[in-house]
Amino acid sequence: MPIRLHDSLTRQTLELKPAQKDGVYRFYNCGPTVYAPAHIGNFRTFVINDVIRRLLELEFPGKVKHVRNLTDVDDKTIRRAQDEQRPLAEVTRQWTDKFHADCAALNCLPPHVEPTATGHIHEQVDMIDVLMKKGNAYRAADGSVYFKVSSFDGYGALSRVKERELQAGSAMKATAADADEKEDVSDFALWKAHKPDDGANAWDSPWGRGRPGWHIECSAMSKKHLGDTIDLHTGGVDLLFPHHENEIAQSQCCNGTLFSHHWYHSEHLLVDGKKMSKSLGNLYTLDELVAKGFSPMALRYALLMGHPRKQLSFSLDSMHAAESALTTLKNFRATLLPGAGLGHDAFGPVLQALHDDLNTPAALGALFTIVNRYAGEVDAASFDRAIFALGLDLNAAAAPQATAPAAVTALAEKRWAAKQAKDFAAADALRKELTGAGWSMLDRKDGYSLEPVKK
């Protein structure tokens, strides 16, 4: 069953298939900047890309090459390192580790290659060198190298911002730090000359000490690990311009060939109706949600509740909804027998929805429709395949078990004894006391468990 996905460049829904003869599907996904914990908006993009990865794995087994970079040198990482008076590599290592831990908790498959910008300085310099020689770049007075946007006819095709109006309302442009150095405000840095604020974070180049600009890293790493032309390039919508537009310009001018066959951008996660930002104070991290008692898997589910190409409203209600939905799925899974089944792929509609432009909410809808209809009668394999594609780990679904304080445990013991003695009045009174203390007592035939009262 073909996977169809919207393409940002042509605005059409195109089938995903490897373009090259070796049959390998080349997939590049713009990764995080490692200077702080990624927030859940970042993870929306990474979870969505993980579903793409999973669909590709199912469709082209063993023939998928997924590359996702780590931006480990830029203004933010350097500033963080300088502020903390630590080596850049140490700071980025710390946040890389944290990113990996969060991704694992969200059940995201690791990319096959995870290149870093600092690990590819040479490749970036080489590309810039070619661009200089071809006349697509120039060295400014300050020692920085800029890409000459006017040298690339195709500029603006992706973002459809053909000619930037440089006259009216360009107050922002004038404030750009390097505005005076560039020949044109649209030009962007390929190599940034070293500045005192950068500290020790600089590399040698034919144009003097400095560091690579942001965009060139993806062009260079994509070229090195996937070749001049890739099948799919993805990221959040905010990367559409200028990041991806600039990547296209660099790569195509350098390599002389098409950069990517397919572009895909996922939309923003909204909190309180707005894009998450520090200034608005509406930013969540995975750790913060876990601290509130939610499971990472509930976040993954919540992030899949909306169509990837539409803004999604997130709230703690979403987390509650996701947690409950996961519990239902987990209980349902327990009722399935390996041998049972209707002799067909009952959960096929789930995959169908995902193959139809990654319609995750429709997929979840189909999942529950089938769960409700076929309770217990379907083949576990069909269910598991759908769950795999969505990347839900039902075993990890339960929130971490909280440990009840000794006083609560003692109350629970008393109540259990009262119940065994059929002193129901006492048992009910003790249950109330436990509830007052913030704990729910769940009875089973052979015992009980305690969990925090759900809010």
Add this chain to the structure above:
RNA sequence: GGCGCGGUAGCCAAGUGGUAAGGCCGAGCUCUGCAAAAGCUCUAUCGGCGGUUCGAUUCCGCCCCGCGCCUCCA
């Protein structure tokens, strides 16, 4: 100002030219000493006004409201 997206039940959210998936919450019921779990049932006419059409939530126009991007933010 330029480019783009969206307004569907209390909340989240699919979808289709022929009278609206699903999840959560809520209500009622069954079961169970109680609670939980499980099961059953119930809850919308799709921002507003026009137009096209036999028929529009779905197509077109206008209006209102909201959101995103516009040089380094997923």
